[in-house]
Amino acid sequence: MRNHPLDGVEREQLSITDVRVLPLSYVDPNRDLWRCGGYQVWKTDGAITQIFTDQGLVGIGEGSPYENPAEIKIYTEQVIRPLLIGMNPFDVEYLANRGNDSRHNRAPWAGIDTACWDLIGKAKGKPVYELLATDGKPSRQIQIYASAGVQHEWYDNGADFLVEEALRYQEQGYDAFKFRPGTDWQHAGMTLARYVPILERLRLAVGPDFRLMHEGLGMALGSLEAIITDFAPVLEELGFYWFEEAFGGTSLEHIDLFLRLKQALPTVKLSGGERFLERFEAQPWLDRRVLDIIQT
Template identity: 25%
Template sequence: MKLSDIKVYTVATPAPHFGGRYWIFVKLTTACGIDGIGEVYSPPFHPSVVEKMIEDVFERNVKGNAPSEIERMYRNVYSTGYSQRPDPTLMSIFSGIETACWDIQGKALNRPVYDLLGGKVRDRLRSYTYLYPKPEDKTNVYADSDLAAERAAEYVAQGFTGIKFDPAGPYTAFDGRFINLEDMDRAETFCRKIREAVGSKADLLFGTHGQMTPASAIRLAQRLEKYEPLWFEEPTPPDMPEEMALVARGTKIPVSTGERLVSKYEFSRVLQNRAASILQFAVGRVGGIWEAKKIAGMAETFYAQIAPHLYCGPVEEAANIHLCLSTPNFLIQESIQDMRSFHGDVLKTPIKWEEGYLYAHDAPGLGIELNEDVITANPYTDNDLHLEFHPYDFDF
């Protein structure tokens, strides 16, 4: 069984673009006609460029290999261009291809992917959601703490036991920075009002997108400790875990990080420096399911837990589900609301979410199939990237 063909789909998401402006899916096919799907997460290039990159990586390093030869393909791709170091674009591309290989293997063996990863250690996954706006909102849920508290209570009524929000201010190319008192006041107000709204029925997950210097992060964290957040997410930029470790030592709130990190090597630095106790890798960027499984194993030896990141489409979520069902040190899984709406439309059968929990379909492979009619009807034609931030300095 050899890999013979690849097809790339870039699908535009409808406004307000929950999960990003577009999703990049890949479909691999073997010479014997078995296909598998994967998802490439947020490379920093326009998808028209990324599509060509994906095809190039496939032709140079993947085509002709068996889908089971993941270690061989990983090392060849990782070493492409004589680099042999973590490269977010290259590893995002390989992540999508690698996930599709697991889907093919599961279909060929007539087993769900979680069985190939050691088998299930649980039957369902606790999930959390970000606070999202509604069309009828008269104010901005990201700026209005009262509306945020109301929305959090709505999600808890649906069954969610984790609510994430990030009111610390806009992120910029000039992070980390020292956030001002007004931003700190707003952050504390959000925590107070959401905690009052949900009581002890849900954990508060405080995000920051790596905005702060260690000193600023510690200053803010100490103001938020009394609201007992489950985590303080990515308090400093991702490139120096040694500095994030100062935050972890300076607050009682557990620190989480990882959505922008690539490979076991970068996560090893996080663990060795005790920079975070909760790892949030993105399976569609970190190197794929097998690399994520290795990271989870390393984390287990440090008594750290995993809570995979999700801000993309449902194929990466399916990969997350199979990984986490087979991983002992799992904590909680990000879900974009209940994974319905457009996340459900692009699949023939939506991911199963019920009363705060995610479930795997027990069909072979990832258990999902793309709805190509929906995908081809929604091509991406704009010029923006999947995620953007303010590229300029401003008055801090």
């Protein structure tokens, strides 16, 4: 068993010669891609990082679609590029483990990180997932699910839209559907008393074997405590598969709340950690066995 993905992996002699970023952005003509809570998304971004080497191999990565691609390009090419010229991408841990104080600062380095790993895989002639599997042979298949539920508007027949959307995915062959809690509850007058019948109707429509996953509610119920006492029993009764980022994030200050939530959801998995900036942030959650699914 390897403690690190590169333990026992022979280094190749590669030298970085250039680093470039291709910024991408799509603006929806109707300025209405999707919505959730109190915000509406009208464009989507990307920043493709390319690392060139003296052996002709090019590593491709991406930092984050949630940060400004123009800023990622400027920082990568003006600040990071001079630091990487002449370096070996096999030193990925040394080269890319920086900017961990915020998502904004981490985004450019994350593009470098993934591009270096792409180069390592290409240099060794192996897919990166094989290199990352330190404790056994990795599965070559990943079950996918429909991650959506970002168009139902509680102020405009949202309940019908949510149920119909789930049924469409079911007809397409999906066996699992994750959805968000809809548009701003306060604005639409949504309450838990109104919401529970919608979830019951959804479960009845898709049947008992179709997996349903719910995104976090944050402060929609007025307090985080209400998620444990009032909402968790609903998910348990309706046989939800997982509850993601229950309190609107996976903050260490909420770890005791997560432990109580876990007790309230004996058959529903708890998912979280998508906002962790580095793998070490997952350690206390692993140590205390809080999360069933870590998204990092």
